[in-house]
Amino acid sequence: MLYGTATLRNVTTSLLLSLVPVLGWAAQHEFEMSIDEVTIDVAPGFTNKVFAFNGQVPGPLIRVKEGDDVTVHVTNNTGLPHTIHWHGINQINSWHMDGVAAINQKDAIRPGESFTYKFNADRPGSLWYHCHVNVWEHVAIRGMWGPIVVDPKEPSDLEKKVTKDAILMMSTWQSTYAASFGKGGLPQDVSDYFSVNGKSFPYSQPIRVKKGDVLRMRLYGAGDETHQMHMHGHDMLVTHKDGYALPAPYYVDTVPVGPGERYDVIVEMKNPGYFIMHDHVDRHMSNNGASLGGPVTIFEYAEATMDDWYVWKGINYDPNYFYSDSLTKGYGLFNSPPFMGKPVAQEKRRRKE
Numbered sequence: 001m002l003y004g005t006a007t008l009r010n011v012t013t014s015l016l017l018s019l020v021p022v023l024g025w026a027a028q029h030e031f032e033m034s035i036d037e038v039t040i041d042v043a044p045g046f047t048n049k050v051f052a053f054n055g056q057v058p059g060p061l062i063r064v065k066e067g068d069d070v071t072v073h074v075t076n077n078t079g080l081p082h083t084i085h086w087h088g089i090n091q092i093n094s095w096h097m098d099g100v101a102a103i104n105q106k107d108a109i110r111p112g113e114s115f116t117y118k119f120n121a122d123r124p125g126s127l128w129y130h131c132h133v134n135v136w137e138h139v140a141i142r143g144m145w146g147p148i149v150v151d152p153k154e155p156s157d158l159e160k161k162v163t164k165d166a167i168l169m170m171s172t173w174q175s176t177y178a179a180s181f182g183k184g185g186l187p188q189d190v191s192d193y194f195s196v197n198g199k200s201f202p203y204s205q206p207i208r209v210k211k212g213d214v215l216r217m218r219l220y221g222a223g224d225e226t227h228q229m230h231m232h233g234h235d236m237l238v239t240h241k242d243g244y245a246l247p248a249p250y251y252v253d254t255v256p257v258g259p260g261e262r263y264d265v266i267v268e269m270k271n272p273g274y275f276i277m278h279d280h281v282d283r284h285m286s287n288n289g290a291s292l293g294g295p296v297t298i299f300e301y302a303e304a305t306m307d308d309w310y311v312w313k314g315i316n317y318d319p320n321y322f323y324s325d326s327l328t329k330g331y332g333l334f335n336s337p338p339f340m341g342k343p344v345a346q347e348k349r350r351r352k353e
Contacts, residue, residue, distance in 0.1 A: 035077060036053075037079065037181070038052045038341025042198065043201075043203055048143075048193075051131070051143065053146050062147070062334075070121060076112065087127060092122050123150065124151060126147070141184050149327070158249065165215075165216050166322035167218045167322055167323045168217055191224075194225075200287050200294055201295075204295070206297060208300045215266070220262050226256055228279060228281050229254065229277060229295070230253060230277065232277065238252055269299070320336050
């Protein structure tokens, strides 16, 4: 079952929420999540079958506050088993919720079955969730990942300056196995499409800003390759690594984001114009050899004039492509309709032991 953009089933009433800061109680969040078989259009002429959380890639944003309690009811609507690992949650006194079959839970969530995860958001930062079954396929090339943002109880002075947020999840795809569930992602297999938030240029989107904005980008390595993310025209201040605040933030113009890694960068938007951000691993700048492609965005300043020949002139702009709108709406689980895929007819597949 697919859902709308609002929080799914948050059991905390508005009255209790208003008392949480006063009494020191942990807020309680309860969500429903499904895993669905859909197809997504990654690049022109390239469609990929995926196992999608709530039918979308990336999966829905989960945003809570440090110390909150979270319950997630997960239903597997696919033909293969899955789990969810809550990457970055340390699972203090809840190790059975860590999402690895035969270690934390007796078995993976089999087709048609459900499982409930309960945990405390024990540390803040840019965290994420992903499948922990056949990760070389399910995570690397089937889109089984989504962002978690845990707000700190005491944000730093740098964080308080932020006026706009964006989440960028980099990943890879293998066209050879795009139409075949249960295959791909092995050491001998080659990735030939590269994306940000599940889309390769020109299907990705710009980030629209104005002079004076302080932009925070949360950069995620969701696939199985390292992405050297380079921003033109600006310096990026690296403030957090894997959700942890750095004691000495530092400036760069290129950030290496490896598998599983997260970097928070803050950028003062003070150079009006149109500037690209792209992966500086050169082959990642193509769509199966066709240029220009890959994980690309463009920073479009409101103060700059859009030229008639501009590549994204007339684009159907999605202001929530980087979850920027969702990140202004408080706490909960947020779907994004443009990320929804098209349901595919299920096939009978033998479970791999």
